[in-house]
Amino acid sequence: MKKILVPVKMVLDANxxxxxxxxETGIDLSGMRMSINPFCEIAVEEALRLKxxxxxxxxxxxxxxxxxxxxxxxxxLAMGADRALLIQTDETVEPLAVAKLLHAVVMDEPPDLVIxxxxxxxxxxxxxxxxxxALLGWxxxxxxxxxxxxxxxxxxxxxxxxxxxxxxxxxxAIVTTDLRLNEPRHxxxxxxxxxxxxxxxxxxxxxxxxxxxxxxxxLAVRPPSGRKPGIKVATASELVGDLRAAGLV
Amino acid sequence: xxxxxxIVGAGPAGLAAAIRLKQRAPELQVIVVEKGAETxxxxxxxxxxxxxxxxxxxxxxxxxxxxxxxxEVSEDRLAFLTRDHAFSLPDMLFPARMSNKGCFVGSLGAxxxxxxxxxxxxxxxxxxxFPATEILYDDTGRVDGIATGDMGIGKDGQPxxxxxxxxxxxxxxxxxxxxxxxxxxxQVIARYGLDRESGFQKYGTGIKEVWEVVPGxxxxxxxxxxxxxxxxxxxxxxxxVYHGADNLVTxxxxxxxxxxxxxxxxxxxxxxxxxHPSMRGLLAGARRVAYGARALTEGGWQAVxxxxxxxxxxxxxxxxxxxxxxxxxxxxxxxxGMQAADAIAAASDxxxxxxxxxxxxxxxxxxxxxxxxxxxxxxxxxxxxxxxxGGLDIWTHALAGVSVFGTxxxxxxxxxxxxxxxxxxxxxxxxxxxxxxxxxxxxxxxxGANHGENQPCHLRLADPTLPIRENLPRYGEPxxxxxxxxxxxxxxxxxxxxxxVINAQNCVxxxxxxxxxxxxxxxxxxxxxxGGPNCANM
Ligand SMILES: Cc1cc2nc3c(=O)[nH]c(=O)nc-3n(C[C@H](O)[C@H](O)[C@H](O)COP(=O)(O)OP(=O)(O)OC[C@H]3O[C@@H](n4cnc5c(N)ncnc54)[C@H](O)[C@@H]3O)c2cc1C
Ligand code: SF4
Numbered sequence: 001m002k003k004i005l006v007p008v009k010m011v012l013d014a015n016x017x018x019x020x021x022x023x024e025t026g027i028d029l030s031g032m033r034m035s036i037n038p039f040c041e042i043a044v045e046e047a048l049r050l051k052x053x054x055x056x057x058x059x060x061x062x063x064x065x066x067x068x069x070x071x072x073x074x075x076x077l078a079m080g081a082d083r084a085l086l087i088q089t090d091e092t093v094e095p096l097a098v099a100k101l102l103h104a105v106v107m108d109e110p111p112d113l114v115i116x117x118x119x120x121x122x123x124x125x126x127x128x129x130x131x132x133x134a135l136l137g138w139x140x141x142x143x144x145x146x147x148x149x150x151x152x153x154x155x156x157x158x159x160x161x162x163x164x165x166x167x168x169x170x171x172x173a174i175v176t177t178d179l180r181l182n183e184p185r186h187x188x189x190x191x192x193x194x195x196x197x198x199x200x201x202x203x204x205x206x207x208x209x210x211x212x213x214x215x216x217x218x219l220a221v222r223p224p225s226g227r228k229p230g231i232k233v234a235t236a237s238e239l240v241g242d243l244r245a246a247g248l249v
Numbered sequence: 250x251x252x253x254x255x256i257v258g259a260g261p262a263g264l265a266a267a268i269r270l271k272q273r274a275p276e277l278q279v280i281v282v283e284k285g286a287e288t289x290x291x292x293x294x295x296x297x298x299x300x301x302x303x304x305x306x307x308x309x310x311x312x313x314x315x316x317x318x319x320x321e322v323s324e325d326r327l328a329f330l331t332r333d334h335a336f337s338l339p340d341m342l343f344p345a346r347m348s349n350k351g352c353f354v355g356s357l358g359a360x361x362x363x364x365x366x367x368x369x370x371x372x373x374x375x376x377x378x379f380p381a382t383e384i385l386y387d388d389t390g391r392v393d394g395i396a397t398g399d400m401g402i403g404k405d406g407q408p409x410x411x412x413x414x415x416x417x418x419x420x421x422x423x424x425x426x427x428x429x430x431x432x433x434x435x436q437v438i439a440r441y442g443l444d445r446e447s448g449f450q451k452y453g454t455g456i457k458e459v460w461e462v463v464p465g466x467x468x469x470x471x472x473x474x475x476x477x478x479x480x481x482x483x484x485x486x487x488x489x490v491y492h493g494a495d496n497l498v499t500x501x502x503x504x505x506x507x508x509x510x511x512x513x514x515x516x517x518x519x520x521x522x523x524x525h526p527s528m529r530g531l532l533a534g535a536r537r538v539a540y541g542a543r544a545l546t547e548g549g550w551q552a553v554x555x556x557x558x559x560x561x562x563x564x565x566x567x568x569x570x571x572x573x574x575x576x577x578x579x580x581x582x583x584x585x586g587m588q589a590a591d592a593i594a595a596a597s598d599x600x601x602x603x604x605x606x607x608x609x610x611x612x613x614x615x616x617x618x619x620x621x622x623x624x625x626x627x628x629x630x631x632x633x634x635x636x637x638x639g640g641l642d643i644w645t646h647a648l649a650g651v652s653v654f655g656t657x658x659x660x661x662x663x664x665x666x667x668x669x670x671x672x673x674x675x676x677x678x679x680x681x682x683x684x685x686x687x688x689x690x691x692x693x694x695x696x697g698a699n700h701g702e703n704q705p706c707h708l709r710l711a712d713p714t715l716p717i718r719e720n721l722p723r724y725g726e727p728x729x730x731x732x733x734x735x736x737x738x739x740x741x742x743x744x745x746x747x748x749x750v751i752n753a754q755n756c757v758x759x760x761x762x763x764x765x766x767x768x769x770x771x772x773x774x775x776x777x778x779x780g781g782p783n784c785a786n787m
Contacts, residue, residue, distance in 0.1 A: 013286070015699040015783045019538045022461065022496065031359055031785040033287055033697075123383040186413040186778075189379055190250070196374075229683070 001056040001149065001171065004047040005111035006039035006081070007102055010065050010072040024220040033075040036072045039117025042177045044149055045184040047115050048080045055149040057115070058082050062105055064098055066090050070200060077195035078187040084200045089212055097205075099131035099214040104208035106136060111172065113154065118143050119178040129176035140174040141167045145181055250295060254593060255394055255420040257381040257433060259283035259356065260577045262293060262565025263426030264364035265306050265586030269364050271371035273594035277499045279373045280418060282397060284380035284758075286779040288365040291758055293457060293543040293787040294357035294579060295351055295489055297322060302583025303360075307367060311500030317363040318353035320494055323470030325349045328527070330478040330488075331399065335527040347575060347643065354470055356786040357579055379777030384433055385417060386441075392437065392560035394419035403603050403703050422602070423561035425587065429544045430760040434567040434776055436737075438467050438669065443554035443563070449662040450569050451548040453486060453624060454761045456519045456733050457501035457787060458692075458725040458751050459539035466531055467496045474576070479521040482632040484508045485625075486515075488522050490531070492521065493535065497538070498531065501784075503576065505547060506627050506663040506731075506765050508672045511724035516542075516733045517678035517765055519580040522688040527781045530686055540695040541787045542733035547573040550615070550622035551656055557606035562589040570614055574621035574643065581614045620646040626657035656678065667767050669723050697783030698734065700754040700776050707776035708751050715770045716749040724767060733757065 012018055013033040021028050036044075047059045061084040062075040063069045073084035082129045087101055106114065119126035133140035141156035145164070146157040151246075154169045159178060169175075205212045233239045254270055255264045259281050267279050285291035298318060303310050310316050325348065328335040365375055381395035389614030395418055401411035413572040425434045429452065438444050469492055471761035490496050502519035523532060546552070546569040556568045564570075564585040586608055592602030609615055624639030632636060642652050681687045700707075710716070720726045721739060726749070728737035734757045738750040758781045763773040 013698045014781065016785065017539065017695050017697050017783070019461070022464075031289065031356070031362065033290060033783050033785065035286075183411065187412055188400075188413045189376060189397055189416040192376060193250075193374075 001050070001112040003058045003060060003109065004050060004056045004109040005060050005106065005109075005114045006040070006047045006063050006076070007063060007064075007098075007114070007128070008044060008045050008072055008076055009037045009117070009120045010063065010069040011037045011120050012033050013122060014038065020221055020223045024222055025222050026218070034068060034071070036075055037117050037120045037122075039121070039177050039179070041060050041184045042117060042179070042181050043115040043117050044079055045083060045182045046177060049159055049182065050147070050149060051080075058065045060085065060109065060111065062087065062102070064089065064093050064101055064205075069087060073200055074192075074195050077198045077200070079185060080191070084199060085206055086200065086202045086241070087204050087208070088202055091212050092214060093212045094214060094216060095125045095127035096131055097210060098128050098196040099135055100210045101205060101208055101212070102128070102132050103135040104131075104210060106180060113171060113175065115175045116177055127173055133174040136174070138172055138174050139169045140176075141169055142176045143178040144175050145178050147175060147181070250416070251419045252280050253420060254279045254422045254424060255418045256281045256424045256426055257395060258426035258428060258431070258567070259288045259361060259362060259365060259375055259377065259383045259566075260426055260428050260565060260582060261287070261302070261364065262428075262567070262582035262586040263424065264361060264368050264584040265302065266424055266426065266590045267368045267373040268306060268364065268371060269525070269587045269590035270594055271368070271373055273590065274370065277594075279491050280420070281368070281373060281375045282379045282381050282395070282418070283377045284775050284778065285373065285377060286783065287783060289358035289361045290377070290783050292358040292361050293455070293541040293782075294563055294785055295491055295501065295576065295776055296357040296360070296579060297352050297354055297491060297577065298357070298360065299352050299575075299577055299580035302580040302587075305589055305699060311455070315363060317359040318355040320354045320470050322349045322352045322354060322472055324468070324472070328473065328474045328475045328718045330453075330475045330525055330527070332478050333526060333765060335475065335525070340618065349472060353447075354472060354493055358784055360481065378779035381433055382415065382772040382775050384423070384436055385419060388560065392423045392558065394423055395433065398775060398778060402777070406705050408704060421560075424589060425561065425563050425567045426565050427567045429546045429566040429571075430763055430773075431567040434563055437558060437561075437563070438554055439579055440557075441558045443556075443558060447552050447554045448659065449548070450546055450552045451629075451659050452506045452544050452663055453503045453547050453573075454506055454515050454542060454544050454731070454733065454759060455498060455501055455503045456516060456542040457540070458537050459787070460498050460500055460532060460535045461538050462496050462498050462531060462535040463533070464496055466500055467537075468492050469494050476633065476636060477524065479518050480504070482634075484510075484513065485628045485632070485636075486518070488766075490528075498535075499591045500528070500532075503545065505629070506761065507661070507666040509666050510676060511667045511670065511727040512673065512675040512730060513527045513753055514676065514678060514690075514730035515677075516689060520681060521678065523685050529685070537687070537695065539785070539787060541782055541784050542757050542761070544760045544764060545578065546571045547625050548659055549573055549625055552659060553618075555606060556585075556589075556609065557592070557602045562592070562602050562605055563707040564589045568617065568705070572617055572621055574624040574639065581617060584614050585609065585614070588614070623652055623654045625659050627657055629652070630658065663764055664769055665766050667724055667727060670725050693757065696734070696757050698755055698757050698781060699783070700752070700780035704777045704780075706751055706753045707774050707780075708753055708756065709772045709774055711770050711772065713749075715768055717747050717767060720766075722749060726764055726765065728771070731761050733759060733761065733786065739764070746763075
């Protein structure tokens with residue numbers, strides 16, 4: 001492979017404790033810690049491992065998001081990627097628009113493989129990879145837990161209900177990552193310093209002729225209602241009695 | 250790698266020093282390392298900020314679109330609490346220098362993010378998620394820089410597959426801006442005997458929550474402090490309640506760490522405070538949205554060690570520039586960062602930034618700390634009556650420029666103030682109701698604290714058997730109670746054998762254990778980079 005493209009998304013960090021805005025329009029992100037989406041980080045790691053194993057020559061990262069997403073791109077560069085592209089917008093970009101933008105990027109610099117996270121942990125859509133495969137008409141393997149490149153084809157193992165399934169795909173192809181694919185590396189300080197000098201290009205959605213306006217209307221965002229405290233029962237029969245009374249058995 | 254100046258800690262002090270250095274000498278390479286995953290992640294403060302520091306550092310800040318402070322204090326109240334009542338104390342008890350007029354209510358985390366953006370704009374390199382874990386010295390014994398911690402070391406101390414070595418950052422000057430009880434600052438103070446004349450530092454632990462209150466109950470700019478209940482007369486401390494924007498109210502409590510009763514729990518005192526009649530109305534229907542804790546320095550003027558040493562300086566709360574009477578330190582953090590930077594930029598050698606050492610006592614920092622220097626010792630000696638004496642002392646200072654007490658020394662370090670169980674009445678705290686009061690675990694959850702599972706415990710015990718052997722029988726192991734994050738537990742096996750458990754992943758980096766353990770057996774060390782709390786706007 002000559003080139004692997006890895007799209008990454010900046011999301012609210014998994015350890016941040018978000019606060020839903022009182023007017024129910026969304027989450028208050030001001031001052032919140034943002035990070036690379038964990039599944040995207042796994043995708044970067046996998047691309048780098050393929051490159052380090054001599055299976056690919058270049059790893060290019062692309063992100064669609066606000067100016068701050070440059071931090072996310074710099075992190076991917078510090079992990080070892082070669083260059084990065086930010087398509088800058090403050091809109092909340094829905095999966096279809098993301099897929100269209102990525103489609104345009106793929107046309108610009110055709111990669112042999114696109115590795116994406118299976119979903120972003122903020123909206124949990126799990127759609128972008130599939131939509132991109134459809135737009136490109138490329139083969140896809142989702143929820144990858146192992147990837148091997150062999151004689152111009154890609155062997156992708158997926159965890160499914162019945163066990164492990166291995167697909168063989170011709171290239172170019174789309175792969176989305178699952179949690180168990182790999183454990184991403186730490187970024188060493190010298191690499192972070194070096195990453196500051198790696199090329200990072202910024203473009204706008206309009207440069208690709210893609211309309212990123214939202215098509216879905218969010219009616220309200222509410223925090224989950226607090227869990228009701230449980231009760232302790234002394235005996236099994238008491239438990240069965242309570243379950244009956246609640247109409248559960 | 251070698252640079253001109255390396256700064257440990259991206260708090261207000263460290264960032265102010267970085268900005269000032271670049272303002273003075275743009276050609277210098279200035280590197281800041283910060284243990285939090287990003288700037289502000291480990292910053293916890295009130296905050297009611299005296300803008301004197303920002304005004305000096307970035308004189309145009311008030312006109313900027315992204316200025317971090319927008320809300321001026323509009324009303325300032327102080328109350329003495331009994332269990333059922335709040336008696337407000339009139340303003341005139343306090344001289345003008347104590348007033349909060351012209352100060353801003355805000356978030357120190359937001360201030361540091363703003364300062365970080367300015368610093369980066371000037372070419373400062375800030376690396377977050379990288380704790381400095383070791384001080385490097387050269388052959389002459391001068392501090393020559395720091396090393397960041399290794400990553401990917403397993404629980405057993407052996408490198409894992411993810412091992413990534415730390416990095417040595419050598420510098421002409423090394424500036425420690427770690428805040429209260431800095432882990433490297435302690436070492437450098439000990440190495441050069443910087444505290445030979447000043448003696449030990451004094452501390453308090455501050456615990457803070459942010460509440461989103463019902464619209465109409467928040468009065469942006471209103472600040473309220475209290476002393477008295479739930480603390481007894483002999484225990485120093487008090488509450489702070491700051492009304493911010495967007496219906497967000499900061500509710501916090503400080504307990505001085507020279508308390509004597511080993512069964513006292515600062516966390517539970519704070520929880521109890523919120524049930525006071527004067528608080529219930531404000532918090533009715535409100536939702537708690539954030540939690541955190543952090544130690545603060547309280548020793549003041551007489552406890553500041555020498556602040557310059559061969560190859561560097563201590564700034565901010567690492568040096569102890571906190572004004573305990575005003576519960577403010579962030580302005581002096583900025584001012585001290587600027588002074589150290591000025592001294593470094595002007596220095597022709599790499600010895601000690603001497604003009605900083607000789608200058609701070611006659612600067613605005615000294616003028617801020619000197620008049621209130623007896624408040625803390627009087628409070629420690631005489632409890633609330635001492636606080637009143639302290640107030641009087643500030644007045645005589647304001648009027649006559651002298652103190653009848655001279656400069657009182659601090660009598661004992663905080664770890665030496667506990668009485669054995671035999672000599673005290675155990676405290677009894679009500680169970681949390683889950684509405685107004687909470688337990689430690691649900692609180693830690695809100696702090697966003699997180700540490701990678703597979704790493705060595707960052708809370709080091711010099712003698713692992715001491716907690717059960719000495720602390721448990723003598724004091725009931727106070728770590729269980731002073732730690733605001735429930736890190737320490739005494740587990741009892743079926744056969745009744747107690748064991749000491751450390752849940753290090755819950756640690757919110759407040760440093761209380763490092764200060765208060767009666768045998769000084771616990772040492773807080775920086776965990777793997779990025780671990781710790783995730784404060785957004787604390
Ligand atoms: C509860 C509470 C309320 C307060 N209220 C007020 C108030 O209303 N007004 C006011 O002016 N002041 C207040 N203060 C005091 C104020 O917060 C401090 O004076 C101020 O934060 C000190 O700034 P600093 O930069 O010295 O240290 P800090 O703000 O503590 O910053 C130190 C930074 O260094 C980092 N660090 C530490 N060690 C290392 C290491 N080894 N390697 C890398 N990074 C490291 C930390 O993560 C942190 O980001 C309050 C303090 C507390 C605890
Ligand atoms: S372990 Fe120590 S530093 Fe950590 S939260 Fe508890 S008292 Fe604070």
